[in-house]
Amino acid sequence: MKLGQTGIALLGTLVAVGTALAHTGATGIVKERMDAMSEIGDHVKAVGTMLKSGELDLARVSVAGEAIAKHGGAAMLKLFPEDSLHPPTEASSAIWTEWAKFQTLADDLQVAALTLKSTADEGGDKSQVAEAFGTLGNTCKSCHEAFRIKK
Template identity: 40%
Template sequence: MMNTSLKIGRNICAAALLGLTVAAGGAAAHDGATGVVKERMDAMKTMGGAMKQLAAMMKGQSPFDAMAATQAGMTIQGQAEGLLKLFPKGSDDMSSRAKPEVWTKWGEFEAATAALNKASAALAGADMGAGKSDIMALFAGVGKSCKGCHEQFRKPKDK
């Protein structure tokens, strides 16, 4: 966790240099979001930005850089660590797309968070000498954990 803000700073800087858009998702659903709901949307967006940066690298739209990839992993892990706290009971207001199952199946939600933590830690801890295919596999692991949780715990858009 040391130097996380420095690393996040560098990531944002790198993303800006590459001309990537860090913002993610449509605006309409979040218009009324405040407090902890807004906080978790922001945390999710930060992770979305890191995933976009990685995806651009994996697609060859930006140069492959194992260091930047591990830093994106750290950005995601930094958010994953605090994620459960951003889902306190009852925080499912109109602006939120969190399904009630988050709270009725809390154990499974915790497990989905743990899966993200593990996958992002693996990416964050990748060897500096890791090749693109190694990073690709770790990136896919993170993506799978995002998707797994969204499928189970996030409502479709505009519902």
């Protein structure tokens, strides 16, 4: 499934609003991961806004891809130690019962973000950036659907 212009805009808005409200009262590892998700969300929103507006800045897309990638893979896994479901977490206990799936999605996030970065670094056009961004967005969506508590 590909994200259209409306999907890109909606994804950015949902990430920004959701993360802003969720941080109230967070401490420790829960706050660390919420901060990481917020940073990811900020970069997703920035790229989504560029794609929607047509004002594509490849240098900013590259920076966003790199910043998101640093939170993927092993870095993401470190933010989810067992028994870290302290309020106001939005993490589902399914993370630990389906750890292999979660690990795959964390790795997929890193790969998708690096693909977005390399697409920008190689001078990709808007459709190429949008395709890479859509893959990244679908990875986020898959993880949130499987491992984020629906409020």
